[in-house]
Amino acid sequence: MLAVLSSAPAGAEPFGDWQLDCATREACRLATQGREELTGEPLFALALSPSGEALALELAVGGPRPDDNRAMQWEVDGNLVHVLRPGEFALHGDARRFFVTDAGAGRKLLDALRGGTRLRISYLDAVAEAHDAVFSLDGLTAGLEAMAGQLKLPAAPKVAAPALPVVAAPSRSEAVAALGIPYAVLERHARSSDCEATDSDAFRNVGIPIGALGQTAVLYAIPCTVSGKTVTYRLYMRDTGEIGGIETLYFALHDPRFGWTGTDLLSNVRFDHAAGVLAAEYVGPGDRVCGYRASWIWQDHAFRMEQFEGPDDCRDASRPGSWARQHPR
Template structure:
């Protein structure tokens, strides 16, 4: 990486740090826009999104060299956007500028810093944002949830003019281009990232809507951690403790798919007892999952305590039943098992 790009990376980190901390000192402020320049006259104008706590930040940055062009980046500080999906920007609810991954936008330096690299999109956007009042940025995060951030643009034109002045540039030079000499952002292990993030609030809300499930801080399940693991390139498995009984720790299972269709899917499994025959069950006990083989092991029981134990393998979009054994007697007196599927 060249010395110039090292300066640019360090300066962008400073700008984002200032944007994340509203109390941090800035060189100047014009309306909603803050500007900052370092001693080498690398300058940036930043705008924080107005619609969330951990707000995204738009940064327009330019180096002091006479041929340097503006770069435009959006850093999502609260969530991580799915870099394999299109995103959209628009000004004042006008026609969307759709940006496609790779050809129109790409992450540089950090996985959450997305730079617009399309000359056509940059030219159109630079004209619109100087005259507009609100920039909208729409994207889908790596968990498959849609987001829309809105950035107030009041003061932006004055802020860019001030940077022109500080850099000794021709007023109104708004030529923009992709970043030069910046390293591409490292790949993200989406599964590891989502596992570390825990259960999404929207899934926890759905889980607690069931009257049977206790809150996570309930005394008998407080020590039980959710099981979160990948099911493939776009799907994640969430095993969330529900209650504890004599049969063990009961959990409900869900998938979240961040693919084209996507969404949250509560899982239903096949159970068996001599009393009911085959039936559906949405609670399993003592769940174990192996991410390498995509195999699931668990037990279950009907309302009379007629137990079964089974194994499943995830294939494409659902868990396939591999084997199931049913208890030869019900309740605490259960003493043996017989194979039900595959039948012998």
């Protein structure tokens, strides 16, 4: 968790629900804690700090972070003040610290904050899940006046970026993976599969491939069983778009005994985020398939098979070097 979300320093001066810690100009900060409106969890901080003769306005996030490519909606006392768009905010110091960098937007927001009692910031995270951060504004105006007096700031300071270094936003795949597996997907997995429990010791060192398939669709590969170096996975696609939901994914596998069959389990799964390619491999023999090495690419709403290799005879199951291409022929 970010240090900026921790409790106020012992020497901080309280102003209503805000705390002013101004031991030095460089470290001076007026801040308050915010909560997720739905759960009440203290996952946010809102802060103002000096940036030259201006003020830096910061939103720090300890939970699912706002998508860097989507706007945030700032409301004061139920009234929309400003839709803060990409280009009007930036990351400084840490990928979880969002600063208002547009002077016009900053002035509009600061004026509204001074005159209000409650702020709500609404945003979507990397998988388009909605979040609402709420803050009390009680004590903000008094705290700003005290800060301005100590630092000799202008009566109406501008809002500007801080002196902290700019931080690059995480890639979409990094942002999606950082959110982990949603409860709804874990529940679906537990209810509909015969796999080992996800908290099994057998999975302690097993990777969990998570991949962004689009703006709202995400791939989750959840371990099912472990045997030696082989890990089988059950795969799900979750879409948080207008027509969303969770879908168990099925794949075609070829076996010399049975021909093409369908399965909801793949072995030793890998996902190439840049190419959008899913790969899996199993060196047999096995009850249902003698062995395969295959890849699929996400296309529109499904995985399209790119290539499939496997033995023409199960006696070659353990010799992948002798396997033949089964698709495309």
